[in-house]
Amino acid sequence: MKLQILKCEKCNEYTLKEKCSKCDSKTINPKPAKYSETDRMSKYRNIARKAQ
Ligand SMILES: [Zn+2]
Incomplete structure (x- = not known):
C-alpha cells in the first residue's frame, strides 16, 4: 500500500x-503501522484490523 492517508492535527483534515x-503545517500518520506507542492505542489497532 503506497498511498498513505495523512492527517492535519490542526484542521482535523485527512489528506x-x-x-x-x-494551514501548511506538517501532517501526521494517524495510524501507526509497525510499532505501537502505548497500550492506549490497542483499541484503535483492533478497529484497524477489522477494517482491513
Ligand atoms: Zn491544517
Whole structure:
C-alpha cells in the first residue's frame, strides 16, 4: 500500500499530502503501522484490523 492517508492535527483534515493545504503545517500518520506507542492505542489497532 503506497498511498498513505495523512492527517492535519490542526484542521482535523485527512489528506494524502505531507503538508496541509489549508494551514501548511506538517501532517501526521494517524495510524501507526509497525510499532505501537502505548497500550492506549490497542483499541484503535483492533478497529484497524477489522477494517482491513
Ligand atoms: Zn491544517
